[in-house]
Amino acid sequence: MFELARFLPYHINRTGVRLATAFGAELARHGLSVPMWRVLAALWQGGERKSADLIVDTSIEQSTLSRLVTTMEQRGMLTRRRSNHDARAVVVALTEEGRRVTKELIPYALRNERIALRGFSREEIDILLGMLTRIYDNAADLKL
Amino acid sequence: MFELARFLPYHINRTGVRLATAFGAELARHGLSVPMWRVLAALWQGGERKSADLIVDTSIEQSTLSRLVTTMEQRGMLTRRRSNHDARAVVVALTEEGRRVTKELIPYALRNERIALRGFSREEIDILLGMLTRIYDNAADLKL
DNA sequence: TATTGTTATACTCTATAACTATA
DNA sequence: TATAGTTATAGAGTATAACAATA
Known part of the structure; x- marks a missing residue:
């Protein structure tokens, strides 16, 4: 009827916590938190x-993101300006320093991912990412 | 070099956040938080x-779990007693009320999982859970 | 001495709502 | 009126370390 060992959210959570905890330790050595890394990674490409896009890209809640951006702005990692097209919207951009620290962290992120996916074929990884995307899309229909 | 759209931790995080947010809203209507549900679900079978087992089962950090258990104990959902075999260890158990509320929530949890996995075959689900377990195990080697 | 768990502290993230500005 | 974002506040989780009890 209900088995934790076969319950998808359980597996997603414990895997996500383990990955975030490990990388969070590396980030802490650079004075960053995991949510900050998510913002940097979303801005990298x-x-x-826009702030509204960052909310989607990072899964960080609006008011949390707003203050996180303020902190990162004060630390010189990014800039914030009003959009030309719609002055209600705010455009967040990496500074040179933001690009530098992101570039410095990417190898650690990729190394962790490589370890986590050890033994996986390229094909398996594609299948996995496709499944996670399907679940993410399906879960948009879950009522709050 | 670094593509967010192909970065595993990104997919794990956004999917986990979406699942947890949706179920968290249901839990809130029952006066519970997601971490509380994790404890209940881990105790269900x-x-x-033992507290040490719950840390593994729930991915909740030790001091957080300790106070969470205190709260849940005060609300009558579970009991805490010292182990007979090793009096350093604490054994946490569901009360009748804890069983009742867990039993009440399980259908919602399973319904959400069913929606999230809509369109997946039983075989695909097995593959997915197997992959997440492999990643979880691999990630144990990530250095902190 | 080592292990299990609790408590204290400071910090971060979340949730909600009130607020500002722009449309 | 509606939308994008900010700010205020309270609550919950995390991280670290100090502490207590037991081994």
């Missing part, structure tokens, strides 16, 4: 995103 | 676990 393209270099800038 | 067998009805009791």
